[in-house]
Amino acid sequence: xxxxxRIFAEDLLLAAEGEDHFDRxxxxxxxxxxxxxxxxxxxxxxSAVSRRFNALVPLVDDACxxxxxxIPADDASSLGLGLGLGGGxxxxxxxxxxxxxxxxxxxxxFSHCDARSGHGIVGKHSSQMQQxxxxxxxxxxxxxxxxxxxxxxxxxxxxxxxxxxxxxxxKAVFGTTLQSCVILAGTKLxxxxxxxxxxxxxxxxxxxxxxxxxxxxNIPESxxxxxxxKLRVVWTxxxxxxxxxxxxxxxxxxxxxxxxERVELADAHGQGTLAMAREQIREFREKPLAAAAAANRTxxxxxxxxxxxxxxxxxxxxxxxxxxxxxxxKPVGAEAAVCGGRKELDEFVxxxxxxxxxxxxxxxxxxRTYLLEMNGF
Numbered sequence: 001x002x003x004x005x006r007i008f009a010e011d012l013l014l015a016a017e018g019e020d021h022f023d024r025x026x027x028x029x030x031x032x033x034x035x036x037x038x039x040x041x042x043x044x045x046x047s048a049v050s051r052r053f054n055a056l057v058p059l060v061d062d063a064c065x066x067x068x069x070x071i072p073a074d075d076a077s078s079l080g081l082g083l084g085l086g087g088g089x090x091x092x093x094x095x096x097x098x099x100x101x102x103x104x105x106x107x108x109x110f111s112h113c114d115a116r117s118g119h120g121i122v123g124k125h126s127s128q129m130q131q132x133x134x135x136x137x138x139x140x141x142x143x144x145x146x147x148x149x150x151x152x153x154x155x156x157x158x159x160x161x162x163x164x165x166x167x168x169x170x171k172a173v174f175g176t177t178l179q180s181c182v183i184l185a186g187t188k189l190x191x192x193x194x195x196x197x198x199x200x201x202x203x204x205x206x207x208x209x210x211x212x213x214x215x216x217x218n219i220p221e222s223x224x225x226x227x228x229x230k231l232r233v234v235w236t237x238x239x240x241x242x243x244x245x246x247x248x249x250x251x252x253x254x255x256x257x258x259x260x261e262r263v264e265l266a267d268a269h270g271q272g273t274l275a276m277a278r279e280q281i282r283e284f285r286e287k288p289l290a291a292a293a294a295a296n297r298t299x300x301x302x303x304x305x306x307x308x309x310x311x312x313x314x315x316x317x318x319x320x321x322x323x324x325x326x327x328x329x330k331p332v333g334a335e336a337a338v339c340g341g342r343k344e345l346d347e348f349v350x351x352x353x354x355x356x357x358x359x360x361x362x363x364x365x366x367x368r369t370y371l372l373e374m375n376g377f
Contacts, residue, residue, distance in 0.1 A: 160239060170272040171353070178240070187322050247298045248291065304330060308325070
């Protein structure tokens with residue numbers, strides 16, 4: 001058996017003779033490694049390593065694009081985008097403008113190796129100058145990837161501003177338009193510090209004329225007299241606007257990548273996820289998209305909302321969700337729009353979130369259901 005020093009010396013000798021050890025690795029294995037790497041920025045750097053890498057990187061199946069910069073209003077105007085963050089305080093951004101400014105000019109560029117000219121990585125100073133002068137849209141960054149099947153994009157911030165301690169999670173599925181949206185929310189998230197379990201039973205009161213209970217029971221009066229119902233409607237509408245804005249901004253990417261089979265557009269804080277699978281992407285390509293008249297987003301159709309509520313929900317790990325609410329939204333007359341039927345929809349709702357929030361959804365799914373209707377917007 002050879003010593004490590006002997007092997008190392010032989011490697012140095014081979015390197016001195018000009019042998020490229022990466023040439024020993026088959027293309028199929030290199031593509032597997034690149035698919036595991038996934039990060040679009042890192043893949044861009046890999047493409048500058050050699051001509052072979054430059055030819056293989058565009059063939060990856062999986063890509064993850066992390067957006068890390070929001071262009072201020074002045075910068076957006078100078079780029080001819082006419083975009084800004086809009087009015088309002090730091091917790092109330094104009095969602096469509098914020099998302100569009102993120103998605104249209106967000107990533108620091110990386111240099112690609114030109115196989116024909118033989119140029120490699122540019123100098124550090126030149127790279128810094130390029131980063132200061134140019135910004136690439138996600139579509140531009142992804143244009144050199146010709147075989148992407150699974151794409152995940154991640155925004156640097158959440159779309160819907162909430163107060164500290166408030167829980168808001170959502171996941172929306174879109175084809176040409178909304179197919180379903182699941183929202184889990186709570187007015188406060190904390191941990192139980194004593195040994196006495198909190199009650200999760202709502203008090204009985206007069207029924208709200210705005211809500212219909214499928215189980216024939218009554219919703220607690222305090223829920224709709226102290227602004228609780230209004231707050232949850234605001235959360236729902238804000239989440240739908242955020243999802244519709246993300247959906248609208250995926251048009252160019254979906255159009256230019258016919259190999260796409262799955263797309264997720266999430267945010268770094270984990271607040272919301274827009275998801276499109278193969279069937280939804282095909283529908284997105286084949287049917288015309290209805291844009292909202294007043295904003296750069298997809299129009300949200302008239303929907304039915306199924307709301308489940310618990311004053312306090314205590315989970316097995318000690319987490320407590322105050323004002324726990326589960327809202328399932330789907331277009332009017334589209335019972336089977338998501339996965340083919342009510343059973344499939346229930347399974348989709350149950351699999352929406354992970355960890356303790358999955359348990360919260362399971363617990364809320366056993367609560368009474370209240371029905372609301374919402375006009376399109």
